[in-house]
Amino acid sequence: xxxxxxxxxxxxxxxxxxxxxxxxxxxxxxxxxxxxxxxxxxxxxxxxxxxxxxxxxxxxxxxxxxxxxxxxxxxxxxxxxxxxxxxxxxxxxxxxxxxxxxxxxxxxxxxxxxxxxxxxxxxxxxxxxxxxxxxxxxxxxxxxxxxxxxxxxxxxxxxxxxxxxxxxxxxxxxxxxxxxxxxxxxxxxxxxxxxxxxxxxxxxxxxxxxxxxxxxxxxxxxxxxxxxxxxxxxxxxxxxxxxxxxxxxxxxxxxxxxxxxxxxxxxxxxxxxxxxxxxxxxxxxxxxxxxxxx
Amino acid sequence: xxxxxxxxxxxxxxxxxxxxxxxxxxxxxxxxxxxxxxxxxxxxxxxxxxxxxxxxxxxxxxxxxxxxxxxxxxxxxxxxxxxxxxxxxxxxxxxxxxxxxxxxxxxxxxxxxxxxxxxxxxxxxxxxxxxxxxxxxxxxxxxxxxxxxxxxxxxxxxxxxxxxxxxxxxxxxxxxxxxxxxxxxxxxxxxxxxxxxxxxxxxxxxxxxxxxxxxxxxxxxxxxxxxxxxxxxxxxxxxxxxxxxxxxxxxxxxxx
Amino acid sequence: xxxxxxxxxxxxxxxxxxxxxxxxxxxxxxxxxxxxxxxxxxxxxxxxxxxxxxxxxxxxxxxxxxxxxxxxxxxxxxxxxxxxxxxxxxxxxxxxxxxxxxxxxxxxxxxxxxxxxxxxxxxxxxxxxxxxxxxxxxxxxxxxxxxxxxxxxxxxxxxxxxxxxxxxxxxxxxxxxxxxxxxxxxxxxxxxxxxxxxxxxxxxxxxxxxxxxxxxxxxxxxxxxxxxxxxxxxxxxxxxxxxxxxxxxxxxxxxxxxxxxxxxxxxxxxxxxxxxxxxxxxxxxxxxxxxxxxxxxxxxxxxxxxxxxxxxxxxxxxxxxxxxxxxxxxxxxxxxxxxxxxxxxxxxxxxxxxxxxxxxx
Numbered sequence: 001x002x003x004x005x006x007x008x009x010x011x012x013x014x015x016x017x018x019x020x021x022x023x024x025x026x027x028x029x030x031x032x033x034x035x036x037x038x039x040x041x042x043x044x045x046x047x048x049x050x051x052x053x054x055x056x057x058x059x060x061x062x063x064x065x066x067x068x069x070x071x072x073x074x075x076x077x078x079x080x081x082x083x084x085x086x087x088x089x090x091x092x093x094x095x096x097x098x099x100x101x102x103x104x105x106x107x108x109x110x111x112x113x114x115x116x117x118x119x120x121x122x123x124x125x126x127x128x129x130x131x132x133x134x135x136x137x138x139x140x141x142x143x144x145x146x147x148x149x150x151x152x153x154x155x156x157x158x159x160x161x162x163x164x165x166x167x168x169x170x171x172x173x174x175x176x177x178x179x180x181x182x183x184x185x186x187x188x189x190x191x192x193x194x195x196x197x198x199x200x201x202x203x204x205x206x207x208x209x210x211x212x213x214x215x216x217x218x219x220x221x222x223x224x225x226x227x228x229x230x231x232x233x234x235x236x237x238x239x240x241x242x243x244x245x246x247x248x249x250x251x252x253x254x255x256x257x258x259x260x261x262x263x264x265x266x267x268x269x270x271x272x273x274x275x276x277x278x279x280x281x282x283x284x285x286x287x288x289x290x291x292x293x294x
Numbered sequence: 295x296x297x298x299x300x301x302x303x304x305x306x307x308x309x310x311x312x313x314x315x316x317x318x319x320x321x322x323x324x325x326x327x328x329x330x331x332x333x334x335x336x337x338x339x340x341x342x343x344x345x346x347x348x349x350x351x352x353x354x355x356x357x358x359x360x361x362x363x364x365x366x367x368x369x370x371x372x373x374x375x376x377x378x379x380x381x382x383x384x385x386x387x388x389x390x391x392x393x394x395x396x397x398x399x400x401x402x403x404x405x406x407x408x409x410x411x412x413x414x415x416x417x418x419x420x421x422x423x424x425x426x427x428x429x430x431x432x433x434x435x436x437x438x439x440x441x442x443x444x445x446x447x448x449x450x451x452x453x454x455x456x457x458x459x460x461x462x463x464x465x466x467x468x469x470x471x472x473x474x475x476x477x478x479x480x481x482x483x484x485x486x487x488x489x490x491x492x493x494x495x496x497x498x499x500x501x502x503x504x505x506x507x508x509x510x511x512x513x514x515x516x517x518x519x520x521x522x523x524x525x526x527x528x529x530x531x532x533x534x535x536x537x538x539x540x541x542x543x544x545x546x547x548x549x550x
Numbered sequence: 551x552x553x554x555x556x557x558x559x560x561x562x563x564x565x566x567x568x569x570x571x572x573x574x575x576x577x578x579x580x581x582x583x584x585x586x587x588x589x590x591x592x593x594x595x596x597x598x599x600x601x602x603x604x605x606x607x608x609x610x611x612x613x614x615x616x617x618x619x620x621x622x623x624x625x626x627x628x629x630x631x632x633x634x635x636x637x638x639x640x641x642x643x644x645x646x647x648x649x650x651x652x653x654x655x656x657x658x659x660x661x662x663x664x665x666x667x668x669x670x671x672x673x674x675x676x677x678x679x680x681x682x683x684x685x686x687x688x689x690x691x692x693x694x695x696x697x698x699x700x701x702x703x704x705x706x707x708x709x710x711x712x713x714x715x716x717x718x719x720x721x722x723x724x725x726x727x728x729x730x731x732x733x734x735x736x737x738x739x740x741x742x743x744x745x746x747x748x749x750x751x752x753x754x755x756x757x758x759x760x761x762x763x764x765x766x767x768x769x770x771x772x773x774x775x776x777x778x779x780x781x782x783x784x785x786x787x788x789x790x791x792x793x794x795x796x797x798x799x800x801x802x803x804x805x806x807x808x809x810x811x812x813x814x815x816x817x818x819x820x821x822x823x824x825x826x827x828x829x830x831x832x833x834x835x836x837x838x839x840x841x842x843x844x845x846x847x848x849x850x851x852x853x854x855x856x857x858x859x860x861x862x863x864x865x866x867x868x869x870x871x872x873x874x875x876x877x878x879x880x881x882x883x884x885x886x887x888x889x890x891x892x893x894x895x896x897x898x899x900x901x902x903x904x905x906x907x908x909x910x911x
Contacts, residue, residue, distance in 0.1 A: 007460060012378035012387050015371040015431055019390040022428040023402070026409035030401075033408055094311065097304035104301075115540055120312045122536045124489045126509045127525040131315030133513065134322065176312065234398025237491060241513060251400050258404050258496070268408070271401050278398065451602055452635035454622040456696065457652030462623075466648075470639050 034268035035059040063269045073253075073270070077277070080250040083164070084232040087171040088179075091228050092221065094172065095179035099220075100213075102180075103187035114184060121177035129241050132170050136160040136242070162244030170238040175231065179224035186220025187213070222285050229285075230278045250274055316529065323522035340523040350524065353508040357488050360419060360504065364426035365484035371427070372434025372483070373476050379435060380442040392436075394429040402429060403496035410497065417499035425497045426487045433486060434479035441475025442468075474542040481539035485532055553578040553736050554599065554704060559608035561594055568594045569605070570760035576753075578703075581730050581737045583751035585744060587783070591760040592740045596706050599738065600629045613703055623652070628697035629706040632713075634689045636681040636696075642668075643677035646696045653700055667695040670729065687718050694726075698733060707739045711746070723749055744784050748772065756780050777909050781829035786865070788830040788876050792908060794820050802908050804828055808872040812848040813903035826910040834905035835878035837866055837891070841898045849900040850876075854891045866891060868899050 037060060067073050102113040120128065135142050138161065147157040160166055190213065198208045236251030243249075250270065257267030326337035344350055375391050378384060394402055402425070410421050445468065453463035469476075491506040498507060505528065512521045552575035561569040569591040576582045584592040597603040599610060601622035609618045617625050628649065636645050643664050650660045668674050671691035681689060690710055697705055711719045727750060730737050741747055747754050748768040755765040756779075764776045775781035782789055792804040792814075801813045802820055806828060814828055843849035852870040859882075866878045878899050891897060 008378070008382045008384075011374050012382065012384060015375035015378070015435070016387050016390065018371055019387075019394075019428065019431065022406070022409070022424055023390060023394055026405035027401075029408050029412060030405040094308055097301055098308040101301055101305035111540075115537070116309065117312065118540075119533060119536060120316060122485055122489070122532045123316060123529045124506060124509065124525065124532070125491055126506055126513060127319060127529060128315065130509070130513045130521060130525065131319045134318055135315060173311070173315065176308075230396065231398050234400045236400060237510075251398070254400055254404065255495075258407060264408065267404060271404055275397060275401055446633070446635065448631050448633050448635040449637060451622070452629070452631055452637075453648070454602075455600055455627075455629045456649035457623050457700075458648075459623055460621075462652065467637060 030268045030271060032059075033265055034063055034272050035061060036265045038263045038265050063265045066266065067269050067273065076248070076250055076253060077273070080233055081277070083168060083171065083249060084229050086168055087175060087232045088225050088228045090168065090172040091176050091179040092224070095176055095183055095224065099180050099183035099187055102184050103190070110188070114181070117177055117180050117184075125174060126237065126241075128174055129170055129238055132166065132173065132242060133161065136166050136169070161242065162247070164243065164247050166242040167239050167247040167249070170242045171232050171235065174238065175228040178227040178231075182223035182227060183217065183220040186217050186223075190216055222288070226282045226285060230282055233278050234274050319522050320526045320529070322519060323526045325519065325522075340519045341527075343518075344520050344523045344527075347520065349503070350505075350508060350520070353503045353505050356419065356502060357505040360423050360426060361484045361487040364423050364430055364487040365480050368427045368430035368483045369434050369476060369480040372431045372479055373438050373472075375431055376435040376438030376479075377442060380439045391432045393432075395432040395436075399429075399492040400496075403493045406493070407496045417497060418502040421497045421499070422494055422502060422504065425493050426490060429490075429493065430483035430486055433482050434476075437475050437479040437482065438472060441472045445471055478539040478542045481535045481542075485535050485539075488528070489532065552576060553580075553613060554738070555611040556595070556599070557609050557611065559595070559598060559605045559610065561591075561598065561603065562606050567760045569598070571608070572757075572760070572762055573608075574755055574762065574765060576704075576736060576738060578736055579734055581727070581739065581750055581752045583747040583754040584738065584740045584757060585742070585747040585754050585783075586757035587742055589759075590757040592742075592757050593708060595757075596629075596708055596738065596740050599704070600627055600706055601625050626703045627706060628700075628702040628704075629708065630690075630693045630697050630710045632708045632710065634681075634693040634710075636689055636692055638681050640680075641677065642673070642679050642681070642684070642692050645681070645692060646677075646699050648696065649700045655700070663699055667699040670698070670733070671695045671725075686714055687722065690714065690722065694729070698729075698735065701733070701735065704736050704738060707737060709741050710739075712741075719746075726750065748784070756783060758783075774907070775829060775909065778827050778829070778911070781827070781907075781909060786832055786877065786879075788828075788832065788835070790828045790830070790874070790876075792826055792828045794822050794824040794826075794908065796822050801903055804908055806874075809850075809870065809874050812906065813846075814906040814908045815904040820908060820910065824910055826908055828906050829909055830876070830901060830906045832865060832877040832879035833863075835876060835899050835901045837868065837878040837880055837897055837899050839895075839897060841900050843900050846902055846904075847900045848903060848906070849898065851896070851898050852876075854893050854895045854897055856893055857891065864890065866897075868897060870899075 098117065102110055102117070105113060134140060137143065138159065143160055146160070150158065194212055194216075195208050198212050203211065234251050234254075236249065236255045239247045239249045239252050240255075243252075251274075254267050254270045254274070257263050257270060323340055324336050324338070326335040326339065372391075375387060379388050379391065406421070406425050406428070407417075410417060415421055449467055449471070450463050453467045454460070458466065488504075489506060490504075491510065494504055494507060495510070498504065505524070509521060509524060512518065512524075554576040556572060556574050559569055559572050560567065572591070572595060584595060586592050594603065598605050601617070601620060601624075605618065609616055611617065612625065612627065637648070640648070646664045646667050647660050650663060655663070664677065665674070668677060671694055673688060673691055673695070676684070676688065676692075681692070684692065690713075693710070694707075711722050714722060723746060726737075739747075739750060748771075751768060753765065753767055754771055756763045756771065758779050764771060764780045766774075771780060771784050775784060775787075778789060781787045790806050790809065792806045795803040795805050795811060797803075797820055800815070802815070803811055804814050805811050812828065841849065850870050852868045854866055855869040855875060856867045858865040858867075861882070863879050863881050866880060867875050868878055869875050876899060
């Protein structure tokens with residue numbers, strides 16, 4: 001329908017402008033900042049030096065050099081990567097039965113069941129983390145029961161809070177709905193006749209799952225994995241509240257650089273590397289997913 | 295379809311896993327004890343203390359104001375974006391709209407911090423609101439776009455055919471039919487804004503605290519059971535909003 | 551001067567020409583039909599007349615004005631969509647009132663004209679109902695009423711009866727004919743159903759692959775098809791490959807492969823050696839056990855291969871000596887009929903020479 005380019009720009013203009021200003025430009029600024037010097041009192045040093053005869057732009061790659069040469073940071077990245085991967089796997093294991101059950105329920109119940117999965121997601125993120133502080137805290141009934149039961153095997157009392165395990169539990173808990181939804185969306189579309197056919201041809205329950213349901217659900221698995229992995233990779237609040245000193249992830253260091261040490265250029269470097277790695281891995285996963293999809 | 299017993303059991307375990315922690319928080323908000331341990335007795339003390347806590351009330355008020363403004367603006371911009379993405383084959387807009395949702399929140403937080411400092415904007419209510427709008431637009435756009443996709447194109451054509459200008463066709467036909475989606479988007483945006491922690495953390499100034507920030511301080515430092523009370527109330531609010539939103543636009547919640 | 555003139559209109563999608571240099575003119579008050587198989591371009595053409603699509607070449611003239619670039623809301627043309635496109639959030643009355651509101655008609659007059667329109671389509675009393683409470687036939691009538699209420703110059707109908715079952719379709723066809731006569735508005739009707747087109751239209755444009763094969767009155771299309779496509783598309787027809795042997799006054803002698811020589815009606819300027827087809831309607835083919843052929847008839851012997859009982863007539867497929875099959879139609883209530891023929895029966899068929907028409911390729 002000929003309704004003109006004018007309409008197109010009038011409608012897409014304002015949101016485009018807003019996001020350019022408040023998203024694209026800040027991101028660009030951060031990229032540039034990663035090449036700048038830290039200011040004397042924190043923050044950023046002036047961009048144009050013009051001092052002492054050396055007129056020019058004060059850009060440097062030393063922040064990046066510092067990142068790549070100092071093994072500490074690489075180690076931290078790998079640790080965060082590892083946590084994010086465990087989280088993704090954990091979410092997959094927990095989410096799959098849920099998604100499968102909902103997908104196979106009668107149509108009228110499905111919307112309600114999905115809503116029940118999503119509701120916790122919509123409660124405040126901190127509350128959900130805080131709940132685990134209670135559960136894993138030293139005075140909690142559950143920790144008591146847990147320690148008592150492993151005590152039966154002669155294992156000593158274990159502190160659950162402020163450990164990497166607590167961080168992972170928190171991560172899984174917070175991101176679980178993100179894995180359930182894409183999986184469910186995929187599983188819902190499966191043709192039940194396929195399973196009937198498989199059964200007809202002699203496949204048992206596990207076989208039907210492993211050879212028919214699971215392969216078909218892979219696109220949903222990848223989508224869910226991406227939705228869990230990327231945020232989990234960059235998170236800081238969960239390690240901050242549940243992890244104590246040992247559980248720090250890359251997000252914590254970024255926060256620390258920006259708000260505590262105020263070394264903004266270096267913080268920017270970390271942020272950029274984080275983004276590149278996260279998006280890069282997501283891209284690889286998507287490439288995999290496309291290959292599997294024939 | 296027959297559901298195998300173990301599948302049902304595993305799924306139920308999943309639901310328990312999701313809800314038990316929240317149930318515990320709610321339970322302890324009524325617990326007459328300042329330690330989150332044994333159940334002592336029922337009390338509403340913590341709720342009373344909450345309502346007398348000036349800090350909390352200010353934080354709640356701030357959250358509300360920011361939430362209303364951010365959801366209003368992002369609903370308008372998000373509806374425009376959702377419509378534009380649906381209608382025209384754009385490349386830049388979908389990317390810009392969806393990127394804030396796809397990347398880790400901390401990135402938006404720190405980059406906006408840098409941005410605001412560079413343009414010399416004092417960190418405060420305004421900076422928080424601007425930040426919230428940026429990431430809410432995407433959610434509203436997704437919901438609106440999904441709603442538009444379910445709309446019968448020939449209805450708009452019929453309106454134009456019978457004499458309506460493009461604007462009239464939008465106002466009289468498209469808008470009423472996508473309105474449930476728009477409202478659902480607005481409610482989602484409001485909820486996201488009220489609940490946001492990470493981005494607010496970086497873009498807030500010293501005297502512009504929101505509810506999540508206050509909760510953070512309480513959890514990290516002071517840990518009094520008032521936290522349970524405020525959490526329960528917040529959960530209740532969110533529950534109501536989301537149930538209403540999902541009734542209005544059933545597919546919206548699954549759009550992610 | 552014609553009400554609607556389509557001049558050399560072209561519409562391409564990539565390399566594919568959906569509408570390939572089409573020209574036609576439609577007179578005021580006509581019930582005009584665009585007929586053709588799916589993909590022939592009839593709907594694309596209709597949408598360009600409505601204004602939803604712009605031609606890549608050529609122009610469209612309405613009432614003497616070039617409307618080619620004008621948007622749909624500014625053209626005095628309304629469409630009845632195949633899916634009816636009734637606004638689900640508006641009542642029947644509000645739906646019908648819509649074009650009147652767009653034309654800024656004062657409120658009282660709106661009510662009056664909506665009631666009139668409802669009467670025109672026999673839906674009085676339904677004004678407060680909503681589309682989802684109506685049956686398919688009722689929705690179709692609301693769609694028609696809505697498109698006619700402010701008396702456009704032209705009404706476009708895009709296969710409006712496609713979704714209805716056979717009995718309802720027949721009734722609606724009669725109603726549409728009556729309605730068109732009553733309001734006197736020019737109808738342009740798109741369909742792939744040739745029976746429907748023959749029944750409804752004053753004139754039909756048969757389209758195929760973006761071009762008009764023939765534009766004529768229904769009886770002329772049926773009786774005098776101009777080429778193989780039209781002969782085959784309209785009604786049932788025997789189509790046999792033929793080559794002209796010679797012309798002799800009114801007759802043309804054709805050589806049909808595997809059949810031998812037959813006489814057919816002379817076409818326009820046929821020359822010996824020309825290739826084409828013989829088009830022969832089954833109802834013109836006489837079938838019987840013993841036929842006495844005259845000099846004006848082509849006569850053959852064969853066996854019944856199969857038949858199709860259609861209630862009022864039976865269509866027999868007769869296989870001739872050398873394998874060629876010809877369809878012959880026999881009314882079941884023909885006087886003096888002895889019996890029905892069964893497969894395997896030896897029969898004879900014949901037809902008058904002027905029942906067969908030669909169509910050059």
